[in-house]
Amino acid sequence: MSDKKILWGSASAAYQVEGAFDQDGKGPSIWDRWVKLPGKTFEGTNGDIATDHYHRFKEDVALMKEMGLEAYRFSISWPRLIPNGVGDVNQAGIDFYSQLIDTLIENKIEPVVTLYHWDLPAALQDKYKGWLSRDIVADFTQYADLCFKHFGGRVKYWIILNEPNIFTSLGYILAMHPPGHVDQKEYLQAYHNTALVHASVVKSFKEKNIPGMIGSSIAYTPGYAVSEEHWDKEAQYKYYQTVNWWHCDSYYKGSYPQWAMDHFKQLGILPEITSEDLELMAYAAKHADFIGINYYQSTTLAYNPIDGATMEKFNTDGVKGQFKESGIPGLYKNVYNPHIRYTDWDWAIDPDGLLYSLKELNDRYHKPLFISENGLGAFDVLENSEIHDCYRIDYLKEHIVRCKQSILEGVDLIAYCTWSFTDLLSWLNGFQKRYGFVYIDFLDPGLPRIKKDSFAFYQEVIRTNGDNCE
Numbered sequence: 001m002s003d004k005k006i007l008w009g010s011a012s013a014a015y016q017v018e019g020a021f022d023q024d025g026k027g028p029s030i031w032d033r034w035v036k037l038p039g040k041t042f043e044g045t046n047g048d049i050a051t052d053h054y055h056r057f058k059e060d061v062a063l064m065k066e067m068g069l070e071a072y073r074f075s076i077s078w079p080r081l082i083p084n085g086v087g088d089v090n091q092a093g094i095d096f097y098s099q100l101i102d103t104l105i106e107n108k109i110e111p112v113v114t115l116y117h118w119d120l121p122a123a124l125q126d127k128y129k130g131w132l133s134r135d136i137v138a139d140f141t142q143y144a145d146l147c148f149k150h151f152g153g154r155v156k157y158w159i160i161l162n163e164p165n166i167f168t169s170l171g172y173i174l175a176m177h178p179p180g181h182v183d184q185k186e187y188l189q190a191y192h193n194t195a196l197v198h199a200s201v202v203k204s205f206k207e208k209n210i211p212g213m214i215g216s217s218i219a220y221t222p223g224y225a226v227s228e229e230h231w232d233k234e235a236q237y238k239y240y241q242t243v244n245w246w247h248c249d250s251y252y253k254g255s256y257p258q259w260a261m262d263h264f265k266q267l268g269i270l271p272e273i274t275s276e277d278l279e280l281m282a283y284a285a286k287h288a289d290f291i292g293i294n295y296y297q298s299t300t301l302a303y304n305p306i307d308g309a310t311m312e313k314f315n316t317d318g319v320k321g322q323f324k325e326s327g328i329p330g331l332y333k334n335v336y337n338p339h340i341r342y343t344d345w346d347w348a349i350d351p352d353g354l355l356y357s358l359k360e361l362n363d364r365y366h367k368p369l370f371i372s373e374n375g376l377g378a379f380d381v382l383e384n385s386e387i388h389d390c391y392r393i394d395y396l397k398e399h400i401v402r403c404k405q406s407i408l409e410g411v412d413l414i415a416y417c418t419w420s421f422t423d424l425l426s427w428l429n430g431f432q433k434r435y436g437f438v439y440i441d442f443l444d445p446g447l448p449r450i451k452k453d454s455f456a457f458y459q460e461v462i463r464t465n466g467d468n469c470e
């Protein structure tokens with residue numbers, strides 16, 4: 001096994017843990033509004049209180065310290081810092097994150113800051129339709145600069161955007177996230193604007209000589225062809241062109257893949273991409289310090305005729321067996337893979353897919369890789385104040401072994417963060433889909449924190465640099 005030291009961490013996001021959604025001067029986000037619309041989330045759950053991390057972060061950090069956690073990835077809520085997205089700054093917001101960062105550092109835990117984990121200030125949605133407008137580039141860069149000014153130096157790892165591919169596709173194709181549209185052209189426009197935001201923030205960070213490393217995190221889902229037949233291989237090619245390389249090349253190569261460009265152009269849905277855009281994107285591709293990757297699952301691809309499967313909403317209630325073929329007619333469809341296991345939410349469990357992804361990204365972009373999320377969403381059972389989550393331990397073990405293997409095969413893997421440290425709100429799946437090392441009893445208003453068996457397991461991962469997973 002490799003001896004290279006990995007930074008071992010765990011992650012969360014503001015909306016999923018903080019609560020205090022309208023306290024101390026915080027402005028509303030698009031998620032604060034979305035969850036209040038009937039039928040948008042599992043049983044109408046929302047993050048008004050979540051895990052109450054806003055008030056209880058010291059207790060949570062104490063548990064991290066007890067575990068020996070080396071890095072805690074959390075996100076800053078833009079509307080907590082700047083309630084209207086632009087303009088007046090909320091000092092209470094600055095103070096909260098400042099205290100969190102100091103508490104982490106005092107406990108020898110590296111703060112890893114995500115600038116955007118989906119909670120856009122609602123004011124910007126109202127003002128110019130949020131991600132659909134190029135105006136967001138300047139406003140986001142100002143917000144990022146504010147964070148660099150207040151937290152720069154203390155924070156060494158910055159993740160600009162969390163899963164821009166997910167919040168744009170769920171927001172503009174599947175209508176499962178705000179703003180709830182179904183419009184392929186809008187999706188491509190919004191995604192292009194995320195690439196410009198990413199690039200502009202990388203540039204500002206570098207020009208200001210802020211110490212540390214910066215990148216963004218893509219949700220990366222590798223795709224296998226279901227057979228060796230050329231039509232299935234072709235489907236795989238089209239998936240990579242329009243999904244994986246579309247999302248990653250724009251950030252880490254500074255351009256879009258050609259076949260997909262031509263395809264979207266023919267359909268008349270390609271956004272305007274100026275030469276200045278490409279220059280800025282090329283700058284970021286060169287200067288970003290790492291590629292963030294969130295890995296949960298792989299997919300399997302097959303030929304999809306022009307009158308074939310369309311995009312389908314997915315399982316959000318944990319009743320296993322709802323897998324439906326879904327895809328883009330004429331391009332590809334995602335099919336069931338009988339060779340791998342699935343979670344209760346029908347997510348493919350595929351540790352080999354992680355190794356495959358790391359090697360694929362390493363080959364294509366030659367940058368350090370930072371796994372910013374990996375984990376298992378499951379139902380946990382609380383019995384006599386204990387949670388025996390051996391399935392989560394198995395899942396993490398299998399993935400960590402692949403991380404170590406990737407290093408032996410030449411991948412520059414610098415960090416691994418699990419999703420998540422404590423249980424938290426799952427955006428669409430409520431509180432019943434759990435990921436943490438620390439159980440939170442959401443039925444008890446005191447929100448007690450209880451260590452699961454996986455807590456001790458990950459403690460040992462950290463102590464042995466993953467060698468206990470061999």
Ligand code: BGP
Nearest residue numbers: 013162163166377426427428433
């Ligand atoms: C990622 C998000 C996280 C988290 C995780 C698990 O896409 O970045 O915020 O939610 O997925 O997803 P879910 O909660 O839907 O199971």
